[in-house]
Amino acid sequence: MRYTFIPELFRQLFSKPFTNLFPLKYAPASIKDTLDKIKKGEIEINPPVEIPDKEIFRGKIQYDREKCIGCGLCIKVCPAKAIELKKEEKKIRIYVGRCIFCGQCVDACPKGALSQGEEFLLADADKLNKEWVIE
Amino acid sequence: MRYEIPIGPIHPALKEPILLQLSVEGEEIKEVDVIASQNHRGIEWIGMNRNNPIQSLYIAERVCGICNISHPSALVLAVEEAMDLEVPERAQYIRVIQCELERIHSHLLWAGVAAHEIGFDSLLHYTWKVREKVMDILELVNGNRVTKAIMMYGGVRRDIKKEHIPKIRKMLQYYKEGFDKLAKFFLEDKTIEMRTRNVGILTKEDALKLAAVGPTTRASGVKKDVRQDQAYFAYPDFDVKAITPDMLTGKVVGDTYDRIVVRLLEVKQSVEIIERALDEMPGGEITSQPKIAKLLVDLKRADGEGIGRHEAPRGEVIHYVNLKSGFEPFYSWKIRAPTYNNIMSWIPMLKGCQIADVPIVAASIDPCISCTNRAIRIANGRKEMLSKEDLHRLSVEKTKKLMRGG
Numbered sequence: 001m002r003y004t005f006i007p008e009l010f011r012q013l014f015s016k017p018f019t020n021l022f023p024l025k026y027a028p029a030s031i032k033d034t035l036d037k038i039k040k041g042e043i044e045i046n047p048p049v050e051i052p053d054k055e056i057f058r059g060k061i062q063y064d065r066e067k068c069i070g071c072g073l074c075i076k077v078c079p080a081k082a083i084e085l086k087k088e089e090k091k092i093r094i095y096v097g098r099c100i101f102c103g104q105c106v107d108a109c110p111k112g113a114l115s116q117g118e119e120f121l122l123a124d125a126d127k128l129n130k131e132w133v134i135e
Numbered sequence: 136m137r138y139e140i141p142i143g144p145i146h147p148a149l150k151e152p153i154l155l156q157l158s159v160e161g162e163e164i165k166e167v168d169v170i171a172s173q174n175h176r177g178i179e180w181i182g183m184n185r186n187n188p189i190q191s192l193y194i195a196e197r198v199c200g201i202c203n204i205s206h207p208s209a210l211v212l213a214v215e216e217a218m219d220l221e222v223p224e225r226a227q228y229i230r231v232i233q234c235e236l237e238r239i240h241s242h243l244l245w246a247g248v249a250a251h252e253i254g255f256d257s258l259l260h261y262t263w264k265v266r267e268k269v270m271d272i273l274e275l276v277n278g279n280r281v282t283k284a285i286m287m288y289g290g291v292r293r294d295i296k297k298e299h300i301p302k303i304r305k306m307l308q309y310y311k312e313g314f315d316k317l318a319k320f321f322l323e324d325k326t327i328e329m330r331t332r333n334v335g336i337l338t339k340e341d342a343l344k345l346a347a348v349g350p351t352t353r354a355s356g357v358k359k360d361v362r363q364d365q366a367y368f369a370y371p372d373f374d375v376k377a378i379t380p381d382m383l384t385g386k387v388v389g390d391t392y393d394r395i396v397v398r399l400l401e402v403k404q405s406v407e408i409i410e411r412a413l414d415e416m417p418g419g420e421i422t423s424q425p426k427i428a429k430l431l432v433d434l435k436r437a438d439g440e441g442i443g444r445h446e447a448p449r450g451e452v453i454h455y456v457n458l459k460s461g462f463e464p465f466y467s468w469k470i471r472a473p474t475y476n477n478i479m480s481w482i483p484m485l486k487g488c489q490i491a492d493v494p495i496v497a498a499s500i501d502p503c504i505s506c507t508n509r510a511i512r513i514a515n516g517r518k519e520m521l522s523k524e525d526l527h528r529l530s531v532e533k534t535k536k537l538m539r540g541g
Contacts, residue, residue: 004319052271053296056276101284
């Protein structure tokens, strides 16, 4: 009988957890109450994991309106068709709800008007909410 | 008395929605039939109608979530051949590093799944803990954990930064030190040997006849590897040799155990390739056409056809592309994924196995996991649903039974 994994199993009983911690140790009975309590500062949650390299990280898209010349190159390369041209203003509108975070528009922009931020916890039920439509 | 057992079309041990029709006598599987074409995603249609080639690169990435470097790799090879695009040497090295990082994470993921399928969940969690190191590096180098978005026609999109190299080396060191431990857990443990030795045998003749690819065929002793046979990117510099199980165990059986051996050895091989690539990586540009607008025009003007072959973690993936000048999307685009070849090897593998072996044998060719899992058992006109849990339970029970007996 050889069960080579058993010593490792016992070792794991006493080692520290390896994974990233959840915001809370146990699932709360009511999420809404818990969120309210977090707002008031009654409960502390484990912070999200740190981003390893902020320069390279591909998070929520950032748009610099002043630099944009409305050339439409980002619209041409966007695989998810998440960008729309506002013809009269010669500016763009980005729908983050459709974005797939590939960053191709950032590479394509000739003026450097687009960049990718650090924000990545973006879940929402309404995909046309204010924060998801960048103009 | 024979019973017909269909598994699929939707089943997590199967990569695509596919139907396995088993006919069983008692517990033994006598006949197997594989019925494909249960689903059509229209990815090639999008590439030929809606998208320009740059957009298609990202849809190619989404053909398979695990192989999201392999499909773009084959596609860029095909397009670069079609339009005679030069690729700088540094970009070729970065591509090799990315491909090998993907192989490490894919094989470790598979090893964990294989352990899970036989009911060895503690090993699953251990393997995925080990895999987390390479995922951290992927996030560091690519900016995202899973989809890398790094391939571009004529090069790559991001360089490997100098300050990242020590971290990558640290990860490689971790795998080098951890390899023996992992090999001990997988190859010397009695539980795994009981469930995988002489289970799901694919003979060398069958592997050649069915044109199986990747670790599935190499485990049967066929020395077939695109990196060796038709080296691309910077692979000619590394002199990759196809790995067969006799390198470690001294014999080729072609069973599930051998497929574990091949995949574990390939993790080791990938670590060595990355290490050498980091040492020998030349300087210079990372793309021959940094201007996307110019690249789009070139792609539109290009005329010609090309084939890209790449050794994905699961085997050889082929992309065929035809470009016509003046026509912006691909004029034609055809993808052949490795599982397409490997799926037929289920027939000789499953014959003579038990129903409880189906999860591990089906998983042994490394198809991806999807969501719902069920099989319907029709016995004497009664219908019984065999859910994913039931199959898993059967598998776990068999492990327990063997352990009591042995």
